[in-house]
Amino acid sequence: MSAPSPSPAPGRNRKVLGRLSLPERTFVTDALRTETVGGVLLLAAAIAALIWANTPIRESYESVRDFHVGPASLGLDLSIEHWAADGLLAVFFFVAGIELKREMVAGDLRDPRAAALPVVAALCGMAVPALVYTLVNVTGGGSLDGWAVPTATDIAFALAVLAVIGTSLPSALRAFLLTLAVVDDLFAILIIAVFFTENLNFAALGGAAAGLAVFWLLLRKGVHGWYVYVPLALVIWGLMYNSGVHATIAGVAMGLMLRCTTRKDEGERRSPGERVEHLVRPLSAGLAVPLFALFSAGVAVSGGALGEVFTQPETLGVVLGLVVGKAVGIFGGTWLTARFTRASLSDDLAWPDVFAVSSLAGIGFTVSLLIGELAFAGDKALTDEVKAAVLMGSLIAAALSAVLLKVRNAKYRRLWEDEERDDDLDGIPDIYEQDNPAYHLRMAEIHERKAAEHRRLAEVTGGASEENDGPA
Known part of the structure; x- marks a missing residue:
């Protein structure tokens, strides 16, 4: 198997959202495949929660969600909803930590020039929604406590939307979305750690650090x-929970500690981080996140409640932050980065494609729900209203991006087919071998073999024709 041609070195003519290297493309494809399946399960869990919480059996939903279990002596007598938010999401953030570590040591984020685009785009994609929320609540007299709610992106839910609408999004745009989500998760973790930590228990925190x-x-x-x-x-998680720092931080910290580079001298094909991620990602995407959604997304969504989403400053700020702030922030950050680094957009893509993906990032389901619970922990009614706003904002962002992506889907499908074509059947897409002389030699041999087969078929067909034309 011939080696793929190296990616062009970043420089003056560097392309924004250009073709991925073959190893990066393979990793992105494998990662997104699992996330897409998890996203569909997440979507199903959210729908199930809404149905369960808005039917006559609503009381059973509340009783299950509020049921407490766990050792009280260890400070872990928690409700099912609490276990889902603090326990299961620690698995999700553990995987996020591994993804972040891999991006920093072996992915796009290891090169400062390449990292500038997703980092700036993600920062703008968090700052602008927070600014939109703040402006709405300052002018409307609402609470500023929820400024962080619309700052998060849910990659699994976004990929579920792509799976449902059936768009053939090119791998470069998918990788951009994935890297955005990784950086987004990092800053969401920092927001949770810095702004939602109160009453520190230094003994428990010291124990967690020792662990x-x-x-x-x-x-x-x-x-x-x-x-x-x-x-x-489990011990580290329990100590972190009792320290007052949100317990998901323990998952991130452990994920960041795993080695995500291979040791060629030891014959490693995959790093320990990649092996662990391969094992744990299905647990995160297929179980942990859907169960969190099941016990967090169950809010009343009557006509009156949905109408109030657009009248209260807190909920309106969340909706506008997700729908408008995310799209404008990510698109603006990407354009500014390209403008000031003298990079040009890939020849295969246009700026409307970037805006469509930016609007898709407005789906902020999982982490937005978590931050909403933390921001308004003392007000159950407002917490449920903010959750409804997250659902509404994510739904609008999904619908908007679906329309924008569908408009360009014929173009995406051609790009995707070009990326997948493997005429010489060597397992490497042809687009990565076009500069390889061995590839052209193989293709010439294939064409010659097909031409010979065609000549033999013509001779057989011609011979049969002559026999038919002879005397009876």
């Missing part, structure tokens, strides 16, 4: 075995 140090030392010593790391991870 993380042991976790790191075991990794560096090459100790193997899930039976070592899983119990230690």
